[in-house]
Amino acid sequence: MDNLDLARWQFAITTVYHFLFVPITIGMSAVVAGFHTAFIRTRGEHWDRLAQFFSKLFLINFALGLVTGIVQEFQFGMNWSSYSRFVGDIFGAPLAFEALLAFFLESTFLGLWIFGRGRMPEKLHAATIWIVHIGTVLSAYFILAANSFMQHPVGYRYNPETRRAELTDFVAVLFNKVQLVTFPHVIFAAYMAGGAMVLAVALWHWRRRQGLAELSESDESAGATSVLASRGGLRDREMYRRAARVGAIVTLVAGLGVVVSGDLQGKVMTEVQPMKMAAAEALYETAEPAPFSIFTVGTLDGSKPLASVEIPGLLSFLGTGSFSGRVQGINDLKKQYAETYAGNPLTADAGGYVPNIPLSYWTFRLMIGVGLLSMALAAWSLWITRHPNHLGTSRRERAWWHWLIIATPLLPVVGCSFGWIFTEVGRQPWLVFGQMTTATGVSPSVASWEVLLSMTVYTVLYAALAVIEVSLFLKYAKAGAQPVAQPDDHSDEDSTLAFAY
Amino acid sequence: MDLQLIWFLLITVLWTGYFVLEGFDFGVGMLLPILGGRSRGPEGAAEVERRRRVLINTIGPVWDGNEVWVLTAGGATFAAFPHWYATLFSGFYLPLLLILVALIVRNMGFEYRHKRDDDTWRRRWDLAIVIGSVVPAFLWGVAFANIVWGVPINADMEYTGTLFTLLGPVGLLGGLTTTALFLTHGAIYVSLKTVGEIRFQARAFAWKAGLVAALLAVVFLGVMMVHTGSPLSWALSFLAAVFLVIGLVMIRAGHEGKAFLGSLLAIALAVWALFAALFPDVMPSSTNPAWSLTYQNASASDLTLKIMTGAALIFTPIVLLYTGYTYWVFRKRIGTQHIPAPHEPTDQLLAQDERGQRIG
Numbered sequence: 001m002d003n004l005d006l007a008r009w010q011f012a013i014t015t016v017y018h019f020l021f022v023p024i025t026i027g028m029s030a031v032v033a034g035f036h037t038a039f040i041r042t043r044g045e046h047w048d049r050l051a052q053f054f055s056k057l058f059l060i061n062f063a064l065g066l067v068t069g070i071v072q073e074f075q076f077g078m079n080w081s082s083y084s085r086f087v088g089d090i091f092g093a094p095l096a097f098e099a100l101l102a103f104f105l106e107s108t109f110l111g112l113w114i115f116g117r118g119r120m121p122e123k124l125h126a127a128t129i130w131i132v133h134i135g136t137v138l139s140a141y142f143i144l145a146a147n148s149f150m151q152h153p154v155g156y157r158y159n160p161e162t163r164r165a166e167l168t169d170f171v172a173v174l175f176n177k178v179q180l181v182t183f184p185h186v187i188f189a190a191y192m193a194g195g196a197m198v199l200a201v202a203l204w205h206w207r208r209r210q211g212l213a214e215l216s217e218s219d220e221s222a223g224a225t226s227v228l229a230s231r232g233g234l235r236d237r238e239m240y241r242r243a244a245r246v247g248a249i250v251t252l253v254a255g256l257g258v259v260v261s262g263d264l265q266g267k268v269m270t271e272v273q274p275m276k277m278a279a280a281e282a283l284y285e286t287a288e289p290a291p292f293s294i295f296t297v298g299t300l301d302g303s304k305p306l307a308s309v310e311i312p313g314l315l316s317f318l319g320t321g322s323f324s325g326r327v328q329g330i331n332d333l334k335k336q337y338a339e340t341y342a343g344n345p346l347t348a349d350a351g352g353y354v355p356n357i358p359l360s361y362w363t364f365r366l367m368i369g370v371g372l373l374s375m376a377l378a379a380w381s382l383w384i385t386r387h388p389n390h391l392g393t394s395r396r397e398r399a400w401w402h403w404l405i406i407a408t409p410l411l412p413v414v415g416c417s418f419g420w421i422f423t424e425v426g427r428q429p430w431l432v433f434g435q436m437t438t439a440t441g442v443s444p445s446v447a448s449w450e451v452l453l454s455m456t457v458y459t460v461l462y463a464a465l466a467v468i469e470v471s472l473f474l475k476y477a478k479a480g481a482q483p484v485a486q487p488d489d490h491s492d493e494d495s496t497l498a499f500a501y
Numbered sequence: 502m503d504l505q506l507i508w509f510l511l512i513t514v515l516w517t518g519y520f521v522l523e524g525f526d527f528g529v530g531m532l533l534p535i536l537g538g539r540s541r542g543p544e545g546a547a548e549v550e551r552r553r554r555v556l557i558n559t560i561g562p563v564w565d566g567n568e569v570w571v572l573t574a575g576g577a578t579f580a581a582f583p584h585w586y587a588t589l590f591s592g593f594y595l596p597l598l599l600i601l602v603a604l605i606v607r608n609m610g611f612e613y614r615h616k617r618d619d620d621t622w623r624r625r626w627d628l629a630i631v632i633g634s635v636v637p638a639f640l641w642g643v644a645f646a647n648i649v650w651g652v653p654i655n656a657d658m659e660y661t662g663t664l665f666t667l668l669g670p671v672g673l674l675g676g677l678t679t680t681a682l683f684l685t686h687g688a689i690y691v692s693l694k695t696v697g698e699i700r701f702q703a704r705a706f707a708w709k710a711g712l713v714a715a716l717l718a719v720v721f722l723g724v725m726m727v728h729t730g731s732p733l734s735w736a737l738s739f740l741a742a743v744f745l746v747i748g749l750v751m752i753r754a755g756h757e758g759k760a761f762l763g764s765l766l767a768i769a770l771a772v773w774a775l776f777a778a779l780f781p782d783v784m785p786s787s788t789n790p791a792w793s794l795t796y797q798n799a800s801a802s803d804l805t806l807k808i809m810t811g812a813a814l815i816f817t818p819i820v821l822l823y824t825g826y827t828y829w830v831f832r833k834r835i836g837t838q839h840i841p842a843p844h845e846p847t848d849q850l851l852a853q854d855e856r857g858q859r860i861g
Contacts, residue, residue, distance in 0.1 A: 056846070063612035066565070067605040073575050074597060077590025084590075085658075088583020089801045096576035097812060103569045104820045108827050111562035120830055159802075164583075166802045208850060233850060443591035445659040454598045461602060465609060472616055479846035496841040500554060501561045501615045 006451040007079040007442050014071050016417050017462050021065030023416050027194015028058040029133040031250060040126045046239040053481035054198060060473050064465060079451060083431055083441030089166045090156050090173060091146050098142035106135035118498045141183055148179035150432050152272040181265040188257030191250055193412040196374055199247030199381055200408040201477050202240045207402055209237035241385050248378040255375035270319035273433060274328045276426035279360035281315050283329045290315035290327035330354060346436045355428040367418035374411035377404055504806035508581040509796040511813055513776040515577055519570035520772055521765045526564045528687010529556055530607060530634025533627055536702055551837040552699055559694040562831045564611060566824055580809055584658050584799035585783045592660025593644055596667060600637045607633025618843040638683045639676040643667055646675025649725055649779045654786035658794055678721040681714035686764045693757040696836035704752055711749040718745060725778060734777035741770035
């Protein structure tokens with residue numbers, strides 16, 4: 001493998017890994033902030049316990065999202081220095097804004113929130129976690145604006161003297177039409193991931209306390225001690241039921257947002273990157289109307305389907321808003337791109353301007369599929385948790401449905417990965433669409449063994465950290481919400497800290 | 502004043518913020534085995550553990566915010582001086598890789614160390630924190646010594662040296678200097694933020710480490726200034742040395758606040774001296790001075806700089822304001838008596854019902 005392949009693999013590995021933690025961080029910070037606020041408003045102790053419980057899980061997850069984010073910012077310069085020189089004038093600004101406006105906010109206020117309990121006014125303390133959440137959303141906005149420039153460059157001109165793209169309109173960059181549909185799509189997906197995590201953990205605890213509910217109903221003859229003891233457990237069961245429902249509603253509502261924004265995104269993408277959408281469908285010939293295939297059996301790139309399930313006109317609708325709209329095929333686009341771009345070394349592509357079709361085709365379907373599945377699971381969870389004393393499903397079903405719970409928090413996160421792989425692979429061979437190919441962006445001064453070394457180091461380190469993270473996460477998740485000591489009003493100079501590392 | 506010059510100064514400010522703030526974080530990390538005590542001592546393992554937690558908790562609420570300064574410096578360099586960013590980050594590839602790995606394991610150490618009540622677990626994260634503090638403290642010094650001294654750069658602004666080019670005598674001297682400076686800065690910070698025995702040990706150590714740091718700093722800045730100094734950078738170097746000495750005198754006399762101000766200003770002035778010596782280059786080429794990256798030929802367009810200037814003018818004061826608020830909220834000194842017992846979550850269902858086995 002040469003520099004280019006290695007640098008691409010490294011970017012893929014570190015970015016997909018980073019983005020396993022990001023959506024959970026964004027989504028969970030909002031839910032935790034909600035629980036904390038509910039406690040301040042209602043004084044219901046269970047809200048406080050839920051806020052504390054889920055904040056522990058949130059923080060275990062946040063730590064990895066943070067450290068892997070540092071790598072991302074350095075990586076552009078380290079592996080993609082030609083790219084950095086070419087677009088730095090435009091691409092650098094959102095990154096600087098992200099650090100100045102979002103990272104400082106997140107880090108500083110997270111510190112205040114973690115350590116500030118009992119040390120600052122209660123309402124201000126609750127506000128800090130909302131500020132953390134706002135920081136995560138701002139951060140997403142800026143980095144997505146930067147990515148949207150790569151998908152659909154606007155607000156710039158090519159300066160032949162400096163031989164780079166230069167900014168002409170920053171507002172256009174920040175409100176790129178790709179950005180306006182991508183940002184809601186990603187943020188809603190993040191809320192799905194956060195909601196599904198809360199749902200899954202809470203549902204697991206709720207189901208685990210099912211036996212308690214049965215005991216208190218059937219086992220009236222049981223000794224007074226155990227009845228008393230299980231009362232606390234029953235209260236917890238109700239607490240987890242509420243949390244599960246909050247998580248399910250967040251997942252479901254956010255899921256609807258993902259569907260709507262995704263639909264809009266498909267239309268914008270068909271307009272600005274028709275090749276990506278043609279690849280998503282493996283549509284070789286221009287069609288009017290174009291069908292959407294649910295799946296295909298045959299060659300992996302869909303060029304010779306043996307059997308496929310197709311919905312007539314659906315791709316036309318997804319791409320153009322009309323069931324009879326015209327969707328351009330790969331072969332026509334290839335010809336068009338070769339005519340426009342082949343003359344310039346920055347934009348010439350030996351591969352014929354076609355992205356990896358099987359990867360685009362399948363990641364697109366899997367993204368949609370897992371998204372819809374997690375919405376279905378959330379809806380079902382709402383149904384089985386509808387009544388405080390409802391015992392869920394029948395005994396036989398109980399044996400298997402907790403496996404679905406385990407899938408619940410993974411689905412939106414995996415969906416995010418598929419979405420990113422689709423949108424980045426589908427853009428290829430472009431680094432900045434129509435301006436520079438990926439092949440021209442790598443660092444010329446870096447040896448391929450250096451890229452290989454750093455890729456190996458990150459991969460091994462990330463894998464080790466994943467094992468530690470998951471085991472810690474499971475340990476805290478399984479233990480459940482702990483009793484919470486309210487800050488002591490009579491604290492003197494020598495009383496212990498409410499929280500310490 | 503032209504925008505490119507403003508941004509040269511703002512980048513200087515960002516690195517200054519990073520080194521004066523994260524400098525003491527690195528120092529505290531390196532002090533874990535030094536001020537954390539030995540488990541064989543009379544105090545015993547539990548006391549050692551409490552002392553280490555005191556050290557970590559002096560920076561607990563603030564280290565993450567301090568680290569953002571380097572991310573902002575990186576992002577701002579990307580935006581304001583794309584060529585500087587591209588040449589530096591691709592050229593100093595392996596040191597940056599090491600710094601990144603170090604920061605990752607250090608941060609994970611802070612976040613995860615307290616999450617299990619297990620000695621092996623803690624010991625491993627202690628190691629991560631110590632290594633994760635020494636390595637960047639040393640390598641940032643190596644990096645800046647090389648940036649100011651000059652490295653081989655060709656006509657296309659590409660770095661043509663290797664890792665060993667950077668690890669020459671000047672680079673190593675720079676690394677040792679920043680390591681000693683941050684160690685001193687961290688020890689003074691600990692003396693300012695703690696009560697009890699650890700405070701006095703930190704004071705005593707700061708004095709000793711400070712003498713070494715002062716010696717190294719004088720030699721390092723002297724060498725750099727002779728090589729590429731200007732009257733301004735000479736003056737700033739001199740002031741840096743003066744404030745370091747003042748800081749040491751103050752810590753010797755037990756004035757911790759003034760000592761901290763001294764070491765903070767010494768680090769800031771040393772950064773300014775280096776940037777003043779660097780100017781008007783941002784990365785001088787040792788191959789051919791004509792190929793050097795300067796604050797003018799490496800910069801972004803005027804429009805980008807204008808927008809960035811607006812953002813910096815509005816948001817930097819806001820950042821400073823809430824950062825200041827955080828330091829004010831956590832202004833109290835802490836000691837071993839404030840450290841709560843190690844905590845692990847316990848299964849609440851089992852705690853509530855002895856028949857948990859059956860119903861779980």
